[in-house]
Structure formats: C-alpha cells, structure tokens
Amino acid sequence: MTISKTEIEKLAKLAKLSFSEEELERFTAEFDEIIAFADTINQSIEGGTEQIRNVGARMVSFDDLRTDEVVPSLPNEKILSNVEGYNGFFSVERSKK
Amino acid sequence: MNYEIVCGIETHIELATKTKIFCGCTTEFGGEPNTHCCPVCTGQPGSLPILNQKVVEYAIKAGLALNCKINTKSHMDRKNYVYPDLPKAYQISQYDEPLCEKGYIELDSGKRIGITRIHIEEDAGKLIHENGYTYIDYNRSGVPLIEIVSEPDISSAEEAKEYAEKLQLIMRYIGISDCKMQEGSMRCDVNLSLRKPGDPRFGVRTEIKNINSLSFIQKAVMAEAERQADILDAGGTIVQQTMRYDEGTNSTTPMRDKENSDDYRYFPDPDILRFSIDDEKVEEIRTSLPELPFDKLKRYVNVLGLPEATAKQISRYRKVAEFFEGALAEGASVKNTANLIVGTIFSNMDTEEEKELFAVRISAAQFAALVKLADEKKINIGFAQSTLQKMLESGKPVEEFIKPEDLVGISNEELESLCKEAVDANPKAVADVRSGKDKAINMLFGYIMKKTGGKADIRKAEVLLRKLIGQ
Ligand SMILES: [Zn+2]
Numbered sequence: 001m002t003i004s005k006t007e008i009e010k011l012a013k014l015a016k017l018s019f020s021e022e023e024l025e026r027f028t029a030e031f032d033e034i035i036a037f038a039d040t041i042n043q044s045i046e047g048g049t050e051q052i053r054n055v056g057a058r059m060v061s062f063d064d065l066r067t068d069e070v071v072p073s074l075p076n077e078k079i080l081s082n083v084e085g086y087n088g089f090f091s092v093e094r095s096k097k
Numbered sequence: 098m099n100y101e102i103v104c105g106i107e108t109h110i111e112l113a114t115k116t117k118i119f120c121g122c123t124t125e126f127g128g129e130p131n132t133h134c135c136p137v138c139t140g141q142p143g144s145l146p147i148l149n150q151k152v153v154e155y156a157i158k159a160g161l162a163l164n165c166k167i168n169t170k171s172h173m174d175r176k177n178y179v180y181p182d183l184p185k186a187y188q189i190s191q192y193d194e195p196l197c198e199k200g201y202i203e204l205d206s207g208k209r210i211g212i213t214r215i216h217i218e219e220d221a222g223k224l225i226h227e228n229g230y231t232y233i234d235y236n237r238s239g240v241p242l243i244e245i246v247s248e249p250d251i252s253s254a255e256e257a258k259e260y261a262e263k264l265q266l267i268m269r270y271i272g273i274s275d276c277k278m279q280e281g282s283m284r285c286d287v288n289l290s291l292r293k294p295g296d297p298r299f300g301v302r303t304e305i306k307n308i309n310s311l312s313f314i315q316k317a318v319m320a321e322a323e324r325q326a327d328i329l330d331a332g333g334t335i336v337q338q339t340m341r342y343d344e345g346t347n348s349t350t351p352m353r354d355k356e357n358s359d360d361y362r363y364f365p366d367p368d369i370l371r372f373s374i375d376d377e378k379v380e381e382i383r384t385s386l387p388e389l390p391f392d393k394l395k396r397y398v399n400v401l402g403l404p405e406a407t408a409k410q411i412s413r414y415r416k417v418a419e420f421f422e423g424a425l426a427e428g429a430s431v432k433n434t435a436n437l438i439v440g441t442i443f444s445n446m447d448t449e450e451e452k453e454l455f456a457v458r459i460s461a462a463q464f465a466a467l468v469k470l471a472d473e474k475k476i477n478i479g480f481a482q483s484t485l486q487k488m489l490e491s492g493k494p495v496e497e498f499i500k501p502e503d504l505v506g507i508s509n510e511e512l513e514s515l516c517k518e519a520v521d522a523n524p525k526a527v528a529d530v531r532s533g534k535d536k537a538i539n540m541l542f543g544y545i546m547k548k549t550g551g552k553a554d555i556r557k558a559e560v561l562l563r564k565l566i567g568q
Contacts, residue, residue, distance in 0.1 A: 010360075014177070014178070014179065014360060014362075015179055015186070016179045058370055059170070059370060059371045059372060059373050060148075060370040060371070060372045060373075061372070061373055061374075061375070062150065062153060062154075062372065062373070062374040062375070062378050063150075063378075065147075065148050065149065065150035065153060065372065066116075066121075066147045066148060066149050066150060067150055067151075068114050068115050068116050068149055068150060068151035069115065069116065069121065070115050070116050070121055070122070070123045071116075071120075071121030071122075073122045073123065073132060073133050073134050073135050074134060074135050074136070075132075076129065076130075076131050076132050079131050079134045079135075079139060079235075080131065085131075086230070086232060087130070087232075088129055088130040088131055088132070088234075089130045089131065089225070089232035089233055089234055090131065090181075090232070090233040090234075090235070091230050091231070091232050091233070092181055092230065092231045092233065093229065093230055094226070094229050094230060094231055
C-alpha cells in the first residue's frame with residue numbers, strides 16, 4: 001500500500017494543518033515508509049492484524065470494568081497549568097481563516 | 098405533487114451515571130468551568146481511559162427496553178475530527194461493534210419503527226465564542242452518551258414526534274437518563290428525504306441538527322418536507338446538507354458546512370480493551386428492568402379495567418405508577434385510588450416535572466388507608482378528597498383528620514333537618530332556584546358542607562333539597 005500526495009493534503013486539511021509544498025513531498029515519502037512498516041507486520045501475522053483482535057487480544061469482562069465511583073477532579077489551576085487560561089476557561093484565539 | 102416522507106432520527110441521550118465514561122470525574126451539571134476535569138477527560142498525553150461499567154449496563158438496559166439484540170462482544174473506536182470541543186481531536190465512540198442492534202419502538206398505530214443500533218460514546222466540551230476568542234469548558238467532556246439510531250421508517254411529522262416521545266418515556270422509566278430536551282440531556286437529529294409514493298429508491302436526504310423539544314421535531318419535519326417538496330416541484334434537486342431548524346420563523350436553513358467533516362477515519366481505540374458481557378449478565382440486567390409504560394397501560398386497561406385516559410396518566414410516570422400499585426397492594430380499590438391520584442394529587446402538580454418527581458409527603462400505605470375508608474363507604478368521596486389534600490399538605494396520616502365519629506357519616510334525620518335549615522337560611526337562593534337559576538343550589542350545598550365539615554352525602558342532600566324547594 002502506498003499513499004499519494006493528494007491523500008496527505010486531504011489528511012492535513014482534516015487536521016486543520018497547512019504545510020509547504022516541500023513539507024508535503026517529504027511527508028508523503030515518510031508516510032509511505034511508515035505504511036510499508038505496518039504492512040510488513042501485517043503480513044507476518046497469519047490472518048493479518050484483524051486476526052489479533054478476533055483471537056489473540058486480551059478482552060476484559062463486564063465485571064472487570066471500572067465501578068461508577070466519583071474520585072476528586074484536579075484543581076482548575078492544575079488543569080490550566082500548561083495553557084493560557086482565562087477566568088477558568090481554556091482560551092483559544094480564533095483563526096482568521 | 099404528493100411525496101412520501103422518509104425520515105430517521107438519531108437521538109443522543111446523556112446517561113445518569115455518577116462519573117464520566119472513562120474517568121472518575123463527576124458528571125454533575127454546572128460547576129465552575131474546568132473543575133470536573135482530570136488528565137483523561139482533557140485528553141492529556143499519556144492518560145489512560147478506563148470504561149465505566151455503569152455506562153455499559155445502562156446502554157444494555159436501553160437496548161433491552163427497545164427490543165434490541167445485545168452484542169456480547171464490543172469495543173470502542175476513535176472518531177477523528179478537529180474541533181476545540183474535543184481535547185484529543187477524536188471522540189471515543191463505537192463504529193462497527195455497537196453494544197445493541199436491531200430493535201424497535203412500537204407506535205400507537207401498531208407500526209414499528211426500527212432501531213438500527215445503540216452505541217456508547219463520550220460527550221464533548223462546551224464552547225463560548227466571544228470577542229474573537231473561543232473559551233472552552235471541559236466539564237461536559239467525557240460525560241457518557243448513548244446514540245440511538247432509528248431506521249428510516251418514520252413517514253410523517255406526527256410519527257416523528259411520537260417516536261421521540263415514546264423513546265423519552267421509556268428511557269426515563271428505566272431510569273438511565275432524565276431526558277430533558279431543554280437542558281440538552283436528550284438531543285435529536287432528524288434525517289429526511291422525499292420520494293414519489295411507491296418509489297423504492299430513496300431521495301437525497303438532509304439532516305436537521307440538534308432539535309431541542311418534542312414539538313419542534315414535528316414542526317421541523319413539516320417545514321423541511323415542505324422546503325424539499327417546493328424544490329422538487331420546481332424541478333430542482335435536493336442538496337445533501339446539514340440544516341438548522343429555527344423556531345422563530347418555523348423554517349429550516351442550511352448550516353455553514355464543516356468541510357468534509359464526515360470523513361471520520363474510524364479505527365479501534367488501542368487504549369481501551371475490547372470487552373465482553375456474558376449472557377447471564379444480560380439476563381440479570383433484563384430482569385432488573387421495570388415493567389415498561391406501554392405494558393403497564395395495557396394491563397391497567399385490560400386487567401384492572403381503568404378508562405384509557407386515566408390509565409395513561411398514571412402509567413406515564415414511573416413513580417406515580419409505583420404509588421398507585423403500592424396502594425392497590427394494600428387493598429385499596431382500583432377506581433377510587435386512580436381517581437384520587439388523578440383528581441386530587443395531580444391538582445397539586447402543575448408541571449410534567451413535578452409528576453415525574455412525584456414528591457408526595459405520604460406513603461402509598463397511608464394513602465391506601467384513606468382510600469379504603471371511601472371504598473367501604475365510611476366517608477364520601479368529597480370528604481376523602483379534602484382529607485387527602487390535608488394529608489398531602491401536612492404529611493400526616495389519615496387518623497389525624499378523621500375521627501371515629503366522622504366515620505358513621507350523617508344520619509338521614511340529621512341530613513333532613515340540615516336541609517330544612519339550609520332552605521330557611523337562604524331564602525334568596527331558594528327563590529333563584531325556583532325561578533330557574535339552578536346554579537343557586539350550590540349556595541345550599543355550601544351551607545350543608547360547612548355545617549358538616551364536608552361529611553354530608555351531597556347526592557342525598559340534593560334529592561332532599563329539591564323535594565323541599567318543590568322541584
Ligand atoms: Zn476526568
């Protein structure tokens with residue numbers, strides 16, 4: 001499987017990212033390598049990765065799911081400690097585009 | 098030109114769990130912004146979501162109540178889209194292995210509206226757009242939702258409304274959500290297309306997003322069907338797009354398109370293990386479900402013999418139905434119990450919400466004690482009503498208001514002399530009645546009721562009074 005530059009452009013658009021022409025060329029080549037790597041893994045597993053999910057993967061049973069008990073949330077300052085907050089909110093300047 | 102409406106509804110319902118779907122943060126409504134948050138529900142790198150058992154249980158309850166098949170193996174997927182209300186740039190949802198599939202809701206006409214699927218997912222945060230900035234509050238982020246997708250089986254505005262109404266009723270009954278449309282704990286998206294009658298092909302459809310009241314669903318379907326019919330009649334074509342319903346103008350208008358936003362690139366979330374629910378667990382959940390409102394309604398009418406209108410009013414609210422059945426279990430009669438609930442208790446409750454909550458200050462057993470006095474004709478219905486009102490106001494049992502001497506009632510002799518007294522004391526009212534102003538007799542009833550503290554049998558009194566007046 002290979003990926004085209006058009007597909008990379010579409011993904012960038014969906015992710016609301018813009019790249020230069022040179023970056024797009026570079027990413028297309030890099031994506032190709034990553035996909036080839038995943039393909040190699042896929043081929044080395046009998047039945048493909050789909051098979052891992054169906055047979056090999058660990059499953060959790062209903063009884064082992066998390067019980068519905070409240071634990072304290074983080075203080076607001078902590079939640080906002082890596083961003084510029086405003087009155088307790090995350091704040092984002094809206095893009096002009 | 099006549100067209101056939103082809104309509105399906107997607108409904109998002111917020112589940113009434115204590116904690117969010119993947120973390121232990123509270124789901125409590127409101128609170129200061131970003132105070133019900135942790136690394137998981139704000140999508141911090143390295144945080145690990147763990148599925149809430151109650152969410153799975155509630156979704157299965159919904160599925161069973163809607164006649165669905167429960168998938169005993171299920172997993173979560175990532176639905177990718179970039180918008181600031183999603184901190185991770187993806188929503189954890191379910192794609193190809195939803196918890197429930199292939200159910201239905203039966204309308205009053207007997208027609209069944211198919212349920213395609215029910216899946217679980219997380220809610221997004223709240224955005225406030227102001228002065229060129231977007232302010233984000235992630236308190237709602239990660240609150241559990243179920244999405245219930247119907248088949249395009251709905252073919253009129255009335256059916257659309259009835260479908261949503263029934264869905265709301267069932268979800269409230271099984272206690273998994275309060276389904277308040279105004280507050281957003283139930284939201285509907287309506288898909289709609291038109292086709293010529295008999296045409297097996299579907300027309301191009303549009304989607305009306307985020308309708309927040311039952312009556313707006315009906316109006317939005319009518320408005321959108323009309324809009325599409327006008328376009329088709331003029332030889333135009335329908336554009337597949339997302340619409341907004343405006344209640345002010347009662348019309349639908351296209352929303353600004355989020356370009357290509359339906360390319361969600363779903364894939365299984367590698368952070369969350371696939372999970373299984375064994376059949377025994379499903380059966381255990383099934384037996385925990387209450388009798389559903391429509392089954393109750395049928396039983397009240399067919400087995401208990403209640404008139405349909407009364408049966409509907411009682412079966413509509415789970416707590417009312419439980420109170421009613423509780424009184425019957427104590428030996429109270431069906432008719433008096435039902436009439437006192439609908440006639441007296443409901444007169445204290447103006448809103449749907451109050452009836453839903455049904456916060457009465459007396460127990461079903463205390464209520465039954467009063468009803469039985471009326472059943473045994475120890476007190477008349479009017480006196481039972483006024484006593485019930487006092488019990489509701491004070492929260493005190495019937496013994497507080499009815500003394501043993503009240504129970505014997507008024508003897509015929511006493512009533513006769515009281516009637517004479519009433520006639521003598523109200524000459525004007527008597528003259529009015531004689532001259533045809535029949536309403537004036539109420540004055541005499543009032544006199545007798547006041548003298549007896551409401552205990553007199555008003556029908557007997559009327560016969561006596563009319564005899565005395567000479568009618
Ligand atoms: Zn959290």
